[in-house]
Amino acid sequence: MNQFLKEVLQDLSQTQKSLNSKYFYDGKGDKLFQEIMDCPEYYPTNCEKEIFRDRTTDLAIALKNGFNTFDLIEMGAGDATKSSYLLKELIDTKVDFTYMPIDISSAMIVHLEQSLPEKIEGLKVHGLNGEYFEMLEKANHISFRKKVVLLLGGNIGNETPENAIEFCRKIRASLQEGDLVLVGFDLKKNPRTILAAYNDAAGFTRDFNLNLLHRINNELDGDFDTEQFEHYPTYDPVTGACKSYLVSRIEQEVRISGQSFHFKENEPIYMEISQKYSVEETEEMAKIAGFKSVAHFFDHKKWFVDTVWQCI
Ligand SMILES: C[S@@+](CC[C@H](N)C(=O)[O-])C[C@H]1O[C@@H](n2cnc3c(N)ncnc32)[C@H](O)[C@@H]1O
Structure with a gap:
């Protein structure tokens, strides 16, 4: 089993679902990160x-x-x-x-x-x-x-x-x-300056996060309906942790390489930290x-x- 699949299956099987942001960077992810870097908020x-x-x-x-x-x-x-x-x-x-x-x-x-x-x-x-x-x-x-x-x-x-x-x-x-x-x-x-940087008006950061679901669909035989996940960034000024999540809009099942994952309505996938x-x-x-x-x-x-x- 390749490392990407192994980590995705493992991370989505935990009580607190997560995905590793190092997998954001396929060709499309690289381009989206360039767009983020050019955003006025970033x-x-x-x-x-x-x-x-x-x-x-x-x-x-x-x-x-x-x-x-x-x-x-x-x-x-x-x-x-x-x-x-x-x-x-x-x-x-x-x-x-x-x-x-x-x-x-x-x-x-x-x-x-x-x-x-x-x-x-x-x-x-x-x-x-x-x-x-x-x-x-x-x-x-x-x-x-x-x-x-x-x-x-x-x-x-x-x-x-x-x-x-x-x-x-x-x-x-x-x-x-x-x-x-x-x-x-x-x-x-x-805190507002920080939060805005991870919630750009053009939506590149949202697309950057959702791109990992597309990547799983393409490379790991997944069937994420990306329309059913919402990008949710947070910043805690006490700890300095800026975290992003994808929140399931509905109760749903997602299959990846034959394995099934259940999402409750409003259940978050923890995607990335940008610590300050x-x-x-x-x-x-x-x-x-x-x-x-x-x-x-x-x-x-x-x-x-x-x-x-x-x-x-
Ligand atoms: C946030 S970007 C920053 C790029 C650059 N350092 C800059 O400041 O513009 C992170 C880069 O690190 C790479 N990266 C992320 N996780 C990695 C890992 N575990 N091993 C090697 N490269 C990684 C990504 O592919 C991406 O190009």
Whole structure:
């Protein structure tokens, strides 16, 4: 049984049904995420783009940390729009590095390997298509140089705070003392601003969530009637958890690869978390996971932070 089917059957068999948001990203999901990033309500991309565009030199200096040879690994690279500013700066300042984007979306990796060297002359790209930590291990078998790991955008936010600590500990375990990690965190702010970002008026976030049901129908022989599920985003300003659900509009049965699932009217499927943090919480996470926090880069509204951690 393939991993996607195994996880879907398992997650929908629990008392609290859920689906794993890492499966959002098929070709259609990649495109919908691009649309979300272009929405006026979805501020995180613009905030982080501002940091990468306006603070490129300072970012590069912090990440080079006095070295001119290392490899740059990006976990969950997506379309690498923001990191491209940094890649260009590193090439322009004659750093000897290979860019290794990791992504579970094969379409994204193919796209990056083709398009980036055309856009940035002299850039060496070695794409790694697969799960974060399997690919990080692969990167460690390919590269024996000093490493800088990028984890931008919503990636760390898509883990619960407990899992995020575990995630950072695993990154630390695969690196050497002195290596650097740049982590992007979306910061706590006005709750309405946050909720609106996950409930855009054009409905791209709704379609992005519903696309996973379409994907299950197409790839796992499912029969979800997507019209009968409603997108429901929430934000809790105390915990910083922004969660999205698909709520069954009616009592219904759904079949996936011959297995039947019963949905009560108004029963939710938990789809995704986009966790928000305070700067203090990110520093605490660095400490617990085995890093020293060495630099902070904020956008002008201080809505987002890219923080640089050093392995200790
Ligand atoms: C929210 S997007 C962010 C993309 C990019 N970091 C940015 O800031 O624009 C998350 C990306 O991580 C990838 N991804 C999600 N879960 C993954 C996993 N378990 N292993 C590898 N890649 C994953 C997705 O395919 C997607 O391209």
